Amino acid sequence: MKELICFLCPNGCTLTITRDQPEFTVTGQKCKRGREFAINEATNPTRTLCTTVKTNFTEMPVLPVRSARAIPKNHIFDVMAAINQVVVTEVLCCGAPVITNVLDLGIDIIATASMEATR
């Protein structure tokens, strides 16, 4: 049995998950998303990665970015390294891809702010 905190919403339910072969038993969730969260945490935990990428614009030296979807937790530092290789040279809008299909994970890294706002 393992105890964990669901962070899908501000409720922050305290969940317990037990592996009862072949199924999982999850308790403590206030909504149905809690069960899915606990099973994902036990089998393939994923996280949305939020960071910044360098630009060559002095008025906005870094641009905030995130993974368009959650990436496997064990790839977080590899993806960070890939993002840190990139320098943005064009003006991008919020939502524009900065890296497509990062490390062949099938997930894009997208801008989360508009650079036009700085002009």
Add this chain to the structure above:
Amino acid sequence: MKQTDVIVIGGGPAGLSAALAAHRAGAQTLLIEREPRLGGILKQCIHDGFGLVRFSEALTGPEYADRDINAFKQTGIEALTTTFVSRIKKTANGFTLTAVNETGVITIAARSLVLATGCRERTARQVFIHGTRPAGIFTAGTAQHYINLLGQMPTKKCVILGSGDIGLIMARRLTLEGATVLGVYEAKPTPSGLTRNIYQCLHDFDIPLHLSKTVTRVYGEERLTAVEVCAVDENMQPISGTREKIACDSLILSVGLIPENELAESLGVALDPRTKGPICNAALMTSVDGVFSCGNALHVNDLVDFVSESGDLAGTFAANYRPKPRSEITLKTDANFAYLVPQRLDLNDDLKTIVYFRSQQILKNCVVIVKVDEQEVFRKNYSHLRPPEMERLEVDFSRLNLTSNTILSFEMEVS
């Protein structure tokens, strides 16, 4: 002199919502922001989790701000950016505001004001850390500004004091960017930040959280070289024999936020010692007629969604404001409440009220009861209340025949 109906001071989420609401209510509105870009502190809060209540999705801070900024720009509301308000004077018909920007000194008259000035971080001097004054002691928000807006790393190896949400978020952010976070120290026996942030910012990265321990001294001449940590008892007094010296180049502080109310105080607005923000009625009007408060200037929120909500309320009421007599009663609370906003209710206003509160301690299975002259009129059960998690209630007082002699009290029944 330039003339307008409503002036909103502050272009963060509260100010943007207030300006949008005032405009929607038909008022000629002007927003003043001291930074070059709108969005306030959200610009540097690049992590996700914003907007879960308002938009039902987990946005990053800049994405959340982007939605309000786009809506704002579509309305054509005038915004003065890189403009600093230096003085406000009350006049017979409203207010005269003096501000400074690249064009020089400007004065503007308005009928009502919305103060959406946000909050500030407590600093090292406010938590009584002694020793030398080396470089390398930052608030978490300053470290966040360096990394997320300037792209500069302020530390390679650090200790974080305080388990507030920004400190937890920065523990993760610094680790992602290659710094070593040796530990988060919290003087209180329970964390100050949201549980989900403890989980995804500390547990995910094996960053230790030391409860009932604090930083007692800093070392270093030019740059910080070490900090001394020490266990504390329940009265926050150091326990002898527990001192430990930890080598690090930075100390990052996440020891609380205080509403920013310098302008409010200059107008004579009365502040609540519990929230450190203005005492307001349900229209979010302060003790000074025509001055409204919202967002983190009113009280420190944990979710931006409620910051926006209070901005929306304050903006609407500021737009509809006309001088009228007040008949206010106080919302009394028992000792289980850390605070409750609004603190007052104007019986001449609409009495459908949104109430925000925090509990003083962690409570399980309790009931919040509203009483009118000792008679229960409302109750709500809570499986748990935690001080870091603000609660929101909607209470309709309009059918209760309240008078200026009514005693209106909020109580908690703890089983």
